[in-house]
Amino acid sequence: MVANSEKLKAETKGLSFYYGNVQALKDIRLPLTEKEVTALIGPSGCGKTTLLRCFNRMHDLYPHNKYEGEITIFPDNINIVDRGIDPLDIRMRIGMVFQKPNPFPKSIYENIAFGLRVRGVRKKTILDEQIEKSLTRAALWEETKDRLQESAFNLSGGQQQRLCIARALATGPEMLLFDEPTSALDPIATSKIEDLIVGLKEEVTMLIVTHNMQQAARISDWTGFMMLGELIEFDKTDKIFTNPAKKLTESYITGRFG
Amino acid sequence: MTRATKDKIIEWGITLIALTSVISFLGIAVVLFAQGLPAFNFVGLWDFLTGRGWHPTHVYEPEFGILPLIMGTLWVAAGALIITVPFGVGAAIYISEVARPAVKDVIKPIIELLNSVPSVVMGFIGLLILAPAVMNLFNLPVGLTIFTASVMLALLYMPYVVSIAEDALNAIPMSLREASYAVGANKMETITKVVLPAAFPGVSTAVILGGGQMIGETMIVLMVAGGAAMVPTSFFEPARPMTATIAAEMGETVVGGDHYHALFAIGIVLFVITLILFILVNLIEKKFRREKLW
Numbered sequence: 022m023v024a025n026s027e028k029l030k031a032e033t034k035g036l037s038f039y040y041g042n043v044q045a046l047k048d049i050r051l052p053l054t055e056k057e058v059t060a061l062i063g064p065s066g067c068g069k070t071t072l073l074r075c076f077n078r079m080h081d082l083y084p085h086n087k088y089e090g091e092i093t094i095f096p097d098n099i100n101i102v103d104r105g106i107d108p109l110d111i112r113m114r115i116g117m118v119f120q121k122p123n124p125f126p127k128s129i130y131e132n133i134a135f136g137l138r139v140r141g142v143r144k145k146t147i148l149d150e151q152i153e154k155s156l157t158r159a160a161l162w163e164e165t166k167d168r169l170q171e172s173a174f175n176l177s178g179g180q181q182q183r184l185c186i187a188r189a190l191a192t193g194p195e196m197l198l199f200d201e202p203t204s205a206l207d208p209i210a211t212s213k214i215e216d217l218i219v220g221l222k223e224e225v226t227m228l229i230v231t232h233n234m235q236q237a238a239r240i241s242d243w244t245g246f247m248m249l250g251e252l253i254e255f256d257k258t259d260k261i262f263t264n265p266a267k268k269l270t271e272s273y274i275t276g277r278f279g
Numbered sequence: 280m281t282r283a284t285k286d287k288i289i290e291w292g293i294t295l296i297a298l299t300s301v302i303s304f305l306g307i308a309v310v311l312f313a314q315g316l317p318a319f320n321f322v323g324l325w326d327f328l329t330g331r332g333w334h335p336t337h338v339y340e341p342e343f344g345i346l347p348l349i350m351g352t353l354w355v356a357a358g359a360l361i362i363t364v365p366f367g368v369g370a371a372i373y374i375s376e377v378a379r380p381a382v383k384d385v386i387k388p389i390i391e392l393l394n395s396v397p398s399v400v401m402g403f404i405g406l407l408i409l410a411p412a413v414m415n416l417f418n419l420p421v422g423l424t425i426f427t428a429s430v431m432l433a434l435l436y437m438p439y440v441v442s443i444a445e446d447a448l449n450a451i452p453m454s455l456r457e458a459s460y461a462v463g464a465n466k467m468e469t470i471t472k473v474v475l476p477a478a479f480p481g482v483s484t485a486v487i488l489g490g491g492q493m494i495g496e497t498m499i500v501l502m503v504a505g506g507a508a509m510v511p512t513s514f515f516e517p518a519r520p521m522t523a524t525i526a527a528e529m530g531e532t533v534v535g536g537d538h539y540h541a542l543f544a545i546g547i548v549l550f551v552i553t554l555i556l557f558i559l560v561n562l563i564e565k566k567f568r569r570e571k572l573w
Contacts, residue, residue, distance in 0.1 A: 119454060
């Protein structure tokens with residue numbers, strides 16, 4: 022089911038996750054190919070966001086959460102969800118973009134500078150340079166270069182989301198997680214974000230959760246279909262959307278439920 | 280009766296109820312000014328505000344300078360704020376950001392309970408326990424000082440500041456904290472660089488409102504501030520804040536006399552200070568709304 026010739030950036034093995042006593046993920050095995058986009062689809066409550074948030078240990082912010090199994094990140098073979106691994110170290114390497122744009126109540130400049138400052142970057146020349154670079158990569162530089170000191174809240178929803186992408190890119194992540202990044206945006210803003218994600222493939226491995234199957238079909242190389250906390254099927258996106266192996270997958274992508 | 284008339288009656292009823300608070304406010308203002316303004320017939324506004332002598336009952340040469348009283352109020356409130364801001368905001372941060380839910384469930388009610396301690400009890404504790412301790416500790420002739428009053432005021436209004444500041448911190452959406460953690464910030468960075476700045480308008484409102492309460496508080500300053508009508512030069516001197524002056528002297532004054540009107544004029548000053556603080560709170564709120572920083 023996985024083309025072994027491709028280089029893996031990360032792989033989950035036997036990953037289970039519990040919110041207190043409630044098991045939300047069951048024995049997930051999901052490989053993420055380097056510098057490609059992997060999409061997670063499935064009905065609401067299937068666990069796709071829960072799975073995504075395991076990758077940067079977001080669940081650690083809330084009590085009574087428990088991981089089992091492993092998420093190995095390559096090339097250094099570290100198990101992300103190992104108790105002995107500091108989630109901060111993981112978040113230094115894996116960025117995230119959220120469902121609703123969540124810029125800091127600071128200027129556009131400071132929004133991006135924040136992650137760099139957290140990493141100890143103090144020099145203004147380096148900050149300026151990195152901020153221009155990440156805004157450019159997030160296709161936001163032209164719109165914001167003259168208003169960097171303005172509040173990020175003055176930007177439109179789509180611009181805010183691109184700012185959040187720039188913020189995640191600024192720190193040079195190895196991997197980016199997207200949690201339904203366009204669900205709060207209009208079609209035009211959505212297509213801009215999608216173009217952006219496709220363009221970013223050159224440099225970073227991406228995992229994206231989406232409710233929008235067309236979106237998964239448009240931008241991802243691999244697709245995983247989840248239901249009730251299980252990864253039902255995982256394959257090349259073309260295969261999943263044209264000739265899925267499982268009946269359940271076919272029912273879902275043809276809109277029979279979900 | 281038609282539905283429309285019923286609606287009208289209810290509407291008028293509610294409007295009337297709402298109006299009572301407006302009317303009370305106006306009534307208080309009218310009485311205050313009607314009784315206080317006559318004071319300026321025998322003492323100029325400038326002399327009143329900047330005069331250093333408060334001897335309203337002197338038989339031959341009464342003096343009506345309230346600078347010592349204004350300064351007494353400001354010193355006491357400033358001292359209390361110096362204590363309240365770090366401890367109150369710190370406690371709010373602890374409860375909102377650091378404490379585990381179980382700990383929070385214990386601490387929050389206790390702080391709220393502290394809020395219900397009557398100020399006279401605080402004054403009593405200050406008088407019997409803190410004042411002698413202050414006297415001995417700092418080797419002072421008397422323990423009834425600005426410092427003593429400030430500490431007791433801080434204790435009295437700490438819960439108030441904590442709960443408003445904590446509400447402000449709680450109002451910051453979790454998504455903002457997640458954004459901070461997701462770029463690799465640790466807890467301290469998230470609190471100091473994201474949550475606190477975002478909650479700044481609310482937290483500063485808490486502090487200003489707390490300051491307003493301290494300026495208006497009467498019982499504690501009456502009991503432990505020492506009562507000397509002199510412009511203070513340090514926290515370890517006694518003072519006579521405006522509220523304490525009114526409370527102590529109103530009962531012994533002749534209705535309609537100069538002293539009586541002067542006390543009401545002090546009331547006007549208090550009223551104006553409170554009004555300014557209230558406007559300040561609103562300005563902060565508006566400014567941050569307009570700049571869309573929250």
